[in-house]
Amino acid sequence: MLEIKDIHAVVAENQTEILKGINLSVKAGEVHAIMGPNGSGKSTLANVLAGQPDYEVSSGTIEFKKEDLLSLPPDERALKGIFLAFQYPMELPGVRSWQFIKAALDAKLRYTNQKELTAREFDKIFKETTASMDISEDLMRRSVNEGFSGGEKKRSEMIQMLMLSPDLAVLDETDSGLDIDALKTVANGVNQHRSKNNAVILVTHYQRLLNYIKPDYVHVLINGKIAKSGGPELAKELESKGYDWVKEVASEKDGGKGKS
Amino acid sequence: MKQKELAVENKYSRYLTQYSEFEEWVANNSSPLDDSLRSEAINEFRRIGFPTAKRGNEAWKFTNVNPIANQDFDFDFKSQDAELNSKMISEVTPYYDQWNTITLVNGIYNRVLSRTLDAGIVIKALRDKDPNCSLGTHADVKSNGFIAINTAFINDGAEILVSNNYQCAAPINIVHISTGNSAPRVTYPRTLIILESNSSASIIESYISINSDSQFTNAVTEIAVGEGAQLNHYRYLHESPSGFHIGSTVVDQKADSSFKTVSYSKGSKVGRNDLLVRLNDAGASCDIRGLYFTEGDEHIDNHINVDHAAPNTYSNQYFKGILADTSRAVFSGKTLIRQIAQKSEALQGDKNLILSEGARVNTKPSLEIYADDIQAAHGATAGAIPDDQIMYMLARGLDMETATSFLIQGFANEIIDSITLKEFKEYLLNYFDISMPKFRFQGFGKGKVYGGPVERV
Numbered sequence: 143m144l145e146i147k148d149i150h151a152v153v154a155e156n157q158t159e160i161l162k163g164i165n166l167s168v169k170a171g172e173v174h175a176i177m178g179p180n181g182s183g184k185s186t187l188a189n190v191l192a193g194q195p196d197y198e199v200s201s202g203t204i205e206f207k208k209e210d211l212l213s214l215p216p217d218e219r220a221l222k223g224i225f226l227a228f229q230y231p232m233e234l235p236g237v238r239s240w241q242f243i244k245a246a247l248d249a250k251l252r253y254t255n256q257k258e259l260t261a262r263e264f265d266k267i268f269k270e271t272t273a274s275m276d277i278s279e280d281l282m283r284r285s286v287n288e289g290f291s292g293g294e295k296k297r298s299e300m301i302q303m304l305m306l307s308p309d310l311a312v313l314d315e316t317d318s319g320l321d322i323d324a325l326k327t328v329a330n331g332v333n334q335h336r337s338k339n340n341a342v343i344l345v346t347h348y349q350r351l352l353n354y355i356k357p358d359y360v361h362v363l364i365n366g367k368i369a370k371s372g373g374p375e376l377a378k379e380l381e382s383k384g385y386d387w388v389k390e391v392a393s394e395k396d397g398g399k400g401k402s
Numbered sequence: 403m404k405q406k407e408l409a410v411e412n413k414y415s416r417y418l419t420q421y422s423e424f425e426e427w428v429a430n431n432s433s434p435l436d437d438s439l440r441s442e443a444i445n446e447f448r449r450i451g452f453p454t455a456k457r458g459n460e461a462w463k464f465t466n467v468n469p470i471a472n473q474d475f476d477f478d479f480k481s482q483d484a485e486l487n488s489k490m491i492s493e494v495t496p497y498y499d500q501w502n503t504i505t506l507v508n509g510i511y512n513r514v515l516s517r518t519l520d521a522g523i524v525i526k527a528l529r530d531k532d533p534n535c536s537l538g539t540h541a542d543v544k545s546n547g548f549i550a551i552n553t554a555f556i557n558d559g560a561e562i563l564v565s566n567n568y569q570c571a572a573p574i575n576i577v578h579i580s581t582g583n584s585a586p587r588v589t590y591p592r593t594l595i596i597l598e599s600n601s602s603a604s605i606i607e608s609y610i611s612i613n614s615d616s617q618f619t620n621a622v623t624e625i626a627v628g629e630g631a632q633l634n635h636y637r638y639l640h641e642s643p644s645g646f647h648i649g650s651t652v653v654d655q656k657a658d659s660s661f662k663t664v665s666y667s668k669g670s671k672v673g674r675n676d677l678l679v680r681l682n683d684a685g686a687s688c689d690i691r692g693l694y695f696t697e698g699d700e701h702i703d704n705h706i707n708v709d710h711a712a713p714n715t716y717s718n719q720y721f722k723g724i725l726a727d728t729s730r731a732v733f734s735g736k737t738l739i740r741q742i743a744q745k746s747e748a749l750q751g752d753k754n755l756i757l758s759e760g761a762r763v764n765t766k767p768s769l770e771i772y773a774d775d776i777q778a779a780h781g782a783t784a785g786a787i788p789d790d791q792i793m794y795m796l797a798r799g800l801d802m803e804t805a806t807s808f809l810i811q812g813f814a815n816e817i818i819d820s821i822t823l824k825e826f827k828e829y830l831l832n833y834f835d836i837s838m839p840k841f842r843f844q845g846f847g848k849g850k851v852y853g854g855p856v857e858r859v
Contacts, residue, residue: 154847192797195789195847220799232794236812245808246798253799285812302798 143341144168144191144310149202151183151190160186160197162366168310171338175352175377176345178363179385184345185229187363188314191343192226193219206310220246221253223309227299227316234286239298240268242286243305250306271304274334276327293324300331311335312343317351329354349381362388413471414451418444420477421554427479435531435556436538443543443553452547461546464732464764465674465703470646475588475618478508479557486612488515491577495608495638496829502574504560508581509589511558515577522568523603528559528592535561537594540624541652546676548648552590552622559592562605564631570603573823580611580619580641591621597631599656604823608638611645616671618646625651627659629683636826637665639673643700650676657683657712664821665692666830669700669729678707679717681743687716693817693830694721696729696761697839703732710743710773717747722817723754724810725761726841726856733765733782741772750780755787755813757841757856787843787856796846803859806843811835 144167151161160183168174178184190197191204193216204211211219234242248258259267272282275297287295296316303311316328332355336342344357352360352374360376361368362385369388370376380388421444428435452471453462486507491497504525505515511527518525526532543550564570578591597603609619619641627633641647647670653661667675679688694702708717719735733752750767767780787809795805811834818834821827845854 192793194793194797216793216796217799217801217805220797226797228794228797232791234791234794234809234812236815237808242795242798242808245804246800249799249801249804285815306798 143170143207145203145205147203149187149190149204150200151186151197152200154196154198159200160366161190163202164363164366164368166361166368168341168343170309170341172359173336173342173344173355173357175357175360176343176363177347177349177360177377177380180347182363183366184347184363185314188226188229188312188343188345191219191224191310191312192216220306220308221250225303225306225308225311227296227303227311227313229314229316229318231287231295231299233288233290235288237286239282239284239286243268243302246302247305268305271301274304275301275331277301292319293321296320296324296328297331300328304331304335307335308340310341310343312345314345315347316344317346317348325351326354349377352377364389414447416474417551418448424477424479424555424557435529439538440554440556443550446543447547447550447554450544450547450550461705461734464730464734465672465701467648467672469672470618470648473586473616473618476585477555477588477590479555486512486515486579486581490612491515491579491610494610494612494640495577496606496826497575497577498825501572502570503577504562504575505577505579506558506560506591507579508587509557509559509578509591511560519572520568520570520574522565522601523570523574524561524563524565525574526561526563528556528561528594532561535594536596536626537561537592537624540626540654541622541650546650548620548676549622549650552592552620552650555590556592557590559594561594562596564597564601564603566598566601566628568598568601570601573604573606573825576605576607578607578609578619578621580617581613586616586618588618588620591619593621593623595623595625595633597625597627597633597659599628600630601628602632604634604636606636606638606823606826609641609647609649610638611641614642614644616644616646617642619648621647621649623649623651625653625661627653627655627661627686629656630658631656632660633662634822635661635663636821636823637663637667637675638826639665639667639675641668641670643668643670643698645670647673648676649674651678653677653679653688655679655681655683655686655688658685660687660689662689663691664817665704667692667694667702667704669694669696669702669731671701673700673702674705675703676705676707678709680709680711681715681717682711684712684714686712688718690717690719691817691820692721693723693814694731695724695726695838696731697726698729699727700729701731704734705732706735708737708748710737710739710746710748712742713744713746715743715746718749719751719767720749720817721752722813723752723763724757724813725754725763726757726839726858728758728760730761731763733763733767735767735780737769737778737780739769739771739773739776739778744773744775746773746776748776748778752782753813754784755810756784757787757810759855786845786854789846792843792846802846803840803842806841806856807838810838810841
């Protein structure tokens with residue numbers, strides 16, 4: 143589904159290189175966890191996949207469903223099935239969640255030549271999804287993320303993911319700042335979503351999310367490169383030994399701190 | 403005659419000539435209009451003329467009225483244009499059969515297009531002079547030349563009286579409509595609204611035109627809100643983009659009264675809303691909100707004055723502006739808290755969404771406080787559409803045009819949401835949805851400090 147080949151990416155503003163040759167292959171049905179210390183480039187990778195213009199890809203290729211991804215603008219990537227759950231979801235003052243998600247879903251259905259949902263059809267699914275994420279309907283009638291707590295914002299991201307049902311969901315530190323109940327709810331959302339037809343990339347600093355979502359692969363990102371890959375057991379090992387252990391294992395010297 | 407008066411006389415001689423002609427016509431037609439009020443007003447106008455920035459007049463610093471002062475407008479006081487029907491009006495402004503309606507065509511009360519449904523209200527044409535009428539007691543002709551000239555040329559208008567304790571069931575719709583004319587025309591809409599003690603009403607004033615001429619509307623509305631009375635007031639300004647509009651509203655509030663107003667103003671060649679609210683007695687509160695949209699080379703100036711003249715009074719001013727192209731907007735909010743007005747609270751805010759690098763807003767909320775035991779806060783912002791909000795929407799598959807219009811509409815919604823009159827709220831939502839020009843954010847990913855311009859689609 144996703145083939146990342148030797149991706150190098152820089153911060154658009156100052157051309158600082160953050161990603162220094164990433165290779166990653168993700169197949170349908172797989173859950174990949176990307177772990178790493180602060181500044182290793184985890185979030186940059188997530189943002190590069192979504193087409194965030196703060197970053198520029200200087201070399202390498204990314205294919206999504208056998209098509210070149212890098213030439214597509216962010217909205218087309220979303221329509222083709224990529225979903226980024228933001229580390230810091232934006233507040234959209236005055237834009238109702240209901241209206242926003244309906245418009246996004248309609249755009250996707252139109253793009254894939256499917257019939258748009260009626261307001262009633264949408265409302266039914268939306269209510270069920272909202273309830274499954276343990277968010278009050280009242281909150282979702284308000285402006286997108288406005289005045290939401292950190293946990294509510296992350297749950298709102300999961301509602302959007304479930305509604306849009308993307309082929310590839312990229313969760314950028316969705317677990318950060320969550321209490322244990324919110325973490326379980328978010329994990330439930332991901333487990334509810336995952337299937338043999340779609341793939342998930344979990345970007346996380348901590349191992350604890352992986353107690354609730356079992357990844358197929360764990361990759362450790364150090365200084366813009368994947369230093370080590372393995373199965374779920376690698377996450378456990380990181381928990382007990384810390385990132386320094388991988389840093390030592392990795393032949394690459396720990397260079398300057400990049401922007402995560 | 404003093405030197406200064408002579409200068410004014412020369413510059414505005416056309417108005418003075420028109421006044422003589424108008425006087426003669428009034429005398430010949432045995433009009434019941436108050437002669438002394440008008441003659442005082444023309445004398446005042448002769449003395450002060452139109453306000454100009456030159457005199458160091460802070461209140462008119464950003465709104466140049468020379469284009470108005472230098473143009474010859476025709477005052478067609480004999481006009482009885484009535485070739486209008488309710489369908490034509492309902493196409494340009496909120497207009498419903500189930501509302502009390504007062505229609506003034508070029509300032510003249512139109513009986514055919516007016517109706518009173520509520521039993522507890524009196525609606526009169528100013529030409530049918532009410533002997534107890536308090537016309538002219540709220541809007542001071544000395545305060546500015548536009549009020550003076552409007553008062554001097556009172557030809558007709560509307561008087562609305564809501565009786566003691568009466569709770570108005572249907573909204574009262576006051577439609578000021580100007581029609582086309584071969585020459586640029588000036589109209590002087592005049593409205594007097596009186597809410598007696600403990601009464602309540604929803605009143606909407608709209609100023610519209612059904613032509614694209616460069617007419618000049620110089621409107622004055624006086625509002626008296628009695629003790630314990632509640633007025634929900636709305637103002638809809640959407641005249642010709644090449645026209646001129648100066649609207650002055652003066653509100654006097656008694657004890658424990660409430661005045662809530664929400665305005666929508668579309669810019670024009672020169673547009674100005676002057677609002678003065680006097681909180682005269684304890685417990686009076688006002689909530690003043692407005693939304694303005696300017697495009698092309700349009701201009702709109704919202705000039706708001708609130709006078710806290712009694713203890714325990716409350717005021718809130720909150721405005722939002724959307725500016726496109728090379729348009730200009732001004733927000734000037736001034737709140738005076740007198741020494742007597744202890745335990746009062748005053749808030750002021752103005753936020754602007756700048757869609758183009760060529761657009762500019764001058765915003766100045768200001769507080770003048772002489773009491774020590776009060777609460778007050780003010781603030782103003784102006785900015786472009788943020789990149790990260792656009793990115794968030796694109797990442798959900800919305801195209802640039804949709805994302806931009808969602809954010810513009812969302813920006814406006816905060817003001818529109820404060821409208822409790824359902825039909826008016828829906829009218830504005832619909833207006834933004836359908837009639838608002840479509841824009842597309844252009845600067846995405848290009849500049850971090852300034853989000854970049856928004857282009858028309």
